Amino acid sequence: MRLSPSRRKPHPDSFAIALLRAVLACTVFVAMAQTDLLFAQTDTESGWFNADRTQALVLGIVLTGAILLYVVLAASGRPLFIRKIAGLETVEEAVGRATEMGKPILYVPGLNDMDEVQTIASMNLLGHLATIIAGYDSRLHVPVRKSLVMSVARETVQQSYLSAGRPDAYQEDDIHYVSDAQFAYAAAVDGIIVRERPAACFYLGGFYAESLILAETGNSIGAIQIAGTARPPQLPFFVAACDYTLIGEELFAASAYLSKEPRMLGSLKGQDAGKGIAIVFILAGSALATLESVTGNETVREVSQIVLWLFR
Amino acid sequence: MRIPDSILHIDRRIIFLLIGAAVCIPLILQPRFQDSPTPIVQSIFDTVERLPSGSRVFLSFDYGPDTAPELDPMAKALVRHTMTRGHEVSFFTLFPEGLGQIKKITDNLLPVEFPEKAYGRDFVNLGYKAGLGGAINTMVVNFRTLINADAEGTPLDDLPMTADVDEMVDYAIILSLTAGDPGLKEWIQFAGDIAGIPVMGGGTAVVAPELYPYYPQQLVGLMGGLKGASEYESALVDRYPAYRNATMDATMRMGPQVVTHVLIVLLILLGNLAYFFGRSGRPGRNDRTDRADQADRRR
Amino acid sequence: MRRKIPLIITFIIGVVLVTGYFVTRGPFNTLYESFSDYFAIITVFAFILGGGSLLKIHLKRVSNRSTDWPYSVVTLAGFLVTLVIGLFKVGNPDGMGGEILAAGSWLRFLFDGVYNPLSATMFSLLAFFVASASYRAFRARTKEATILLSAAMVILLGRTPVGAWLTAWMPEILGFLELPNLANWIMAWPNTAGQRAIMIGIALGVIATSLRIILGIERNYLGRRE
Numbered sequence: 001m002r003l004s005p006s007r008r009k010p011h012p013d014s015f016a017i018a019l020l021r022a023v024l025a026c027t028v029f030v031a032m033a034q035t036d037l038l039f040a041q042t043d044t045e046s047g048w049f050n051a052d053r054t055q056a057l058v059l060g061i062v063l064t065g066a067i068l069l070y071v072v073l074a075a076s077g078r079p080l081f082i083r084k085i086a087g088l089e090t091v092e093e094a095v096g097r098a099t100e101m102g103k104p105i106l107y108v109p110g111l112n113d114m115d116e117v118q119t120i121a122s123m124n125l126l127g128h129l130a131t132i133i134a135g136y137d138s139r140l141h142v143p144v145r146k147s148l149v150m151s152v153a154r155e156t157v158q159q160s161y162l163s164a165g166r167p168d169a170y171q172e173d174d175i176h177y178v179s180d181a182q183f184a185y186a187a188a189v190d191g192i193i194v195r196e197r198p199a200a201c202f203y204l205g206g207f208y209a210e211s212l213i214l215a216e217t218g219n220s221i222g223a224i225q226i227a228g229t230a231r232p233p234q235l236p237f238f239v240a241a242c243d244y245t246l247i248g249e250e251l252f253a254a255s256a257y258l259s260k261e262p263r264m265l266g267s268l269k270g271q272d273a274g275k276g277i278a279i280v281f282i283l284a285g286s287a288l289a290t291l292e293s294v295t296g297n298e299t300v301r302e303v304s305q306i307v308l309w310l311f312r
Numbered sequence: 313m314r315i316p317d318s319i320l321h322i323d324r325r326i327i328f329l330l331i332g333a334a335v336c337i338p339l340i341l342q343p344r345f346q347d348s349p350t351p352i353v354q355s356i357f358d359t360v361e362r363l364p365s366g367s368r369v370f371l372s373f374d375y376g377p378d379t380a381p382e383l384d385p386m387a388k389a390l391v392r393h394t395m396t397r398g399h400e401v402s403f404f405t406l407f408p409e410g411l412g413q414i415k416k417i418t419d420n421l422l423p424v425e426f427p428e429k430a431y432g433r434d435f436v437n438l439g440y441k442a443g444l445g446g447a448i449n450t451m452v453v454n455f456r457t458l459i460n461a462d463a464e465g466t467p468l469d470d471l472p473m474t475a476d477v478d479e480m481v482d483y484a485i486i487l488s489l490t491a492g493d494p495g496l497k498e499w500i501q502f503a504g505d506i507a508g509i510p511v512m513g514g515g516t517a518v519v520a521p522e523l524y525p526y527y528p529q530q531l532v533g534l535m536g537g538l539k540g541a542s543e544y545e546s547a548l549v550d551r552y553p554a555y556r557n558a559t560m561d562a563t564m565r566m567g568p569q570v571v572t573h574v575l576i577v578l579l580i581l582l583g584n585l586a587y588f589f590g591r592s593g594r595p596g597r598n599d600r601t602d603r604a605d606q607a608d609r610r611r
Numbered sequence: 612m613r614r615k616i617p618l619i620i621t622f623i624i625g626v627v628l629v630t631g632y633f634v635t636r637g638p639f640n641t642l643y644e645s646f647s648d649y650f651a652i653i654t655v656f657a658f659i660l661g662g663g664s665l666l667k668i669h670l671k672r673v674s675n676r677s678t679d680w681p682y683s684v685v686t687l688a689g690f691l692v693t694l695v696i697g698l699f700k701v702g703n704p705d706g707m708g709g710e711i712l713a714a715g716s717w718l719r720f721l722f723d724g725v726y727n728p729l730s731a732t733m734f735s736l737l738a739f740f741v742a743s744a745s746y747r748a749f750r751a752r753t754k755e756a757t758i759l760l761s762a763a764m765v766i767l768l769g770r771t772p773v774g775a776w777l778t779a780w781m782p783e784i785l786g787f788l789e790l791p792n793l794a795n796w797i798m799a800w801p802n803t804a805g806q807r808a809i810m811i812g813i814a815l816g817v818i819a820t821s822l823r824i825i826l827g828i829e830r831n832y833l834g835r836r837e
Contacts, residue, residue: 048636049633049634050634060629060818064818067819071826112493120820121816121820123831124829124831124832146661147659147662148654150661151660152832156831173667173668173671177661177665180661182378182730183378183729183730183733183734187733191682195678195679208492208493209378209379209491209516209518209734213736216743216744220324232806232809232813233518233521233522234518239748240747240748240749241744247809248809248813249812249815249816252816252817252819252820253816255829255831256829264823264828267819267822267823271818274818274819275815322746327742327743328742328743330742331742335738345772346772376730377731378731378733378734379734381735412723442651443647443651444647446643446647453640453644457644517770518737521798521802521806524798524799524802524806525807525810539770539771566772572742573767573770573773574768574771574773576742576746577767577768580746580760580763580764583746584751588751
């Protein structure tokens with residue numbers, strides 16, 4: 001996907017505000033890091049800065065800087081290449097299929113509450129999906145495990161239906177609370193799948209042992225299934241039972257990918273830059289450790305210690 | 313040679329029936345499979361074993377009844393080991409349902425197998441605390457802010473075992489039995505890494521692969537699923553032969569696990585044979601995995 | 612304004628909490644715990660919304676005699692009975708002052724006799740679904756799928772005593788090829804490498820998403836616009 005500046009232009013006001021915020025946030029970090037008076041060991045409590053977390057600060061600034069740089073570049077209109085994510089390319093096809101079959105679409109936002117980034121990512125994705133569904137005039141069914149998630153999902157979907165010009169199609173009761181208990185929730189969602197036989201099932205968010213129970217039930221009714229989670233243990237289950245799986249970081253990228261908004265895509269590119277930095281450090285660390293053991297050189301040992309300190 | 317479609321797309325109910333039989337028959341016949349501890353399990357055993365008698369051990373039951381069949385055997389083995397070694401154990405949970413799991417140990421196992429052990433002197437139930445990973449963080453920053461009384465509301469100062477527990481670092485080790493979040497990962501991140509307390513424990517077979525990256529630097533040892541529990545039980549029996557006649561849950565339950573694993577391997581082989589010999593024929597109309605493969609290739 | 616105020620609050624709280632991670636003194640260093648407490652309090656009150664939604668939907672289904680309405684009766688009965696017994700400690704031997712899960716209490720009976728077995732039953736379904744998913748998914752269609760399939764076979768057999776028994780005949784020099792050793796090797800090396808790569812990707816994703824939220828670039832989750 002390549003986004004040219006002529007297709008999307010950043011909103012100048014919002015960009016300026018975002019940049020101002022970024023500068024302010026960076027200033028706070030840098031000011032604290034640079035002022036010697038602030039440095040102190042945790043136990044002495046003579047200063048304000050926790051020197052034990054210097055590494056986290058350095059890495060935080062590097063990664064944040066990379067992401068912000070690409071946000072700024074994207075906002076200035078520079079075209080960015082973003083690789084295709086098959087699972088997200090199929091979203092519209094899945095919604096269209098549900099409309100043709102006259103069956104509902106099931107969206108499961110995972111088990112976590114709103115204090116989990118995965119759930120926020122899922123809500124962002126739900127917003128985009130609801131806009132597509134509103135356009136197709138299909139029914140969206142969202143059973144949730146947490147009351148706060150229900151409130152946020154209702155607000156998000158209602159807004160999507162409004163922006164799609166279909167406020168009348170929004171049904172509040174289709175987004176409802178089921179149970180806080182993990183397997184009571186899984187049993188209820190399984191029941192919904194078997195009774196309503198949705199044409200498409202989306203499992204996007206934080207999932208645990210119920211992932212395969214849900215995905216296999218969805219598979220048994222022949223639904224198109226798209227899943228995504230940042231819980232690595234559940235990924236194999238989703239890969240085995242679903243048509244498409246968003247692996248870890250792809251879940252967080254999904255909203256930006258679907259929005260096609262330049263600054264959002266810029267943050268994705270920044271994420272890739274962060275990955276590049278990680279790869280460089282992994283290779284450098286491996287090479288240094290190997291060299292150190294082979295040569296026993298003092299300089300190599302010292303450089304190796306610095307890299308080790310950074311990731312201690 | 314053509315394999316009929318019925319084998320290529322075998323009815324899942326037949327598979328369910330076979331699995332049901334593979335679980336039930338060994339449960340009835342109770343075959344025993346001797347296990348031996350792998351290094352990742354042995355290191356937990358050795359750590360508990362090497363601690364001086366009377367050391368304070370923090371045991372967190374981070375699971376509910378759903379995963380109890382897999383994690384209860386670990387809990388029993390750890391409690392037996394720590395009690396035999398004479399350690400002082402504080403039970404705790406980050407799961408509201410974990411209270412019920414602790415009760416099973418304090419009400420059923422301890423009075424029967426260790427009648428001489430007294431509440432408040434040898435073990436204590438610190439109960440459930442909300443706040444997930446944040447609760448661990450609070451305990452590390454200021455233990456008494458979060459926990460000032462046991463599960464019954466008795467002040468810690470009134471219990472001989474906990475009267476001088478003021479900080480998390482007063483515990484020699486942290487053991488967690490993990491079914492998900494929060495669990496061992498959070499104990500490592502918020503307690504092990506920050507306060508330097510050795511963290512170890514067990515997780516369900518599903519959770520275990522996620523915890524391997526922390527071993528051995530941040531995680532002393534790990535029992536993965538029923539197999540991990542069975543290995544710990546065998547280490548316990550080897551060291552303390554008195555347990556040879558005790559009921560070892562994990563060892564008993566390994567029977568169904570072994571038969572089920574073998575059955576799944578046979579099913580996978582059958583599926584592949586059917587796939588290869590039936591490949592010249594048409595693919596199944598609704599074979600979603602075929603479609604996912606095509607999608608992967610497109611990527 | 613309805614959208615701007617939450618964005619400003621998000622930005623300020625985000626920056627303050629990140630700052631608090633690096634600061635040793637109060638109130639910054641305790642803000643995370645304080646906000647966790649606030650979140651827990653809000654969650655408790657939010658349950659009223661959830662409970663209300665559950666009651667409303669199922670009462671509506673029962674009163675309209677919608678499809679499968681008897682299931683709603685079961686749900687309502689289960690919800691109300693547990694709520695009343697738990698809230699008012701009905702059948703608790705020590706009365707209202709007693710421990711919530713006291714031995715012999717009705718709630719303990721519900722926990723041990725209903726909740727425990729039902730939860731364990733649902734969890735145990737995994738064994739059945741793992742088998743059916745394995746049968747369908749583990750097919751040597753491509754080179755990558757074949758590697759995955761082989762690793763799965765080694766782990767499945769290596770994690771049981773059968774694995775040791777099957778390869779016990781191997782000479783000592785080939786000990787690393789014994790199934791339990793191979794299974795441990797796969798878990799300790801390829802699995803760990805893959806897990807770490809995914810974890811690094813997730814961590815970067817979390818940072819990027821958090822930044823988008825703190826900076827107000829991502830605002831879909833806030834719902835309604837002005």
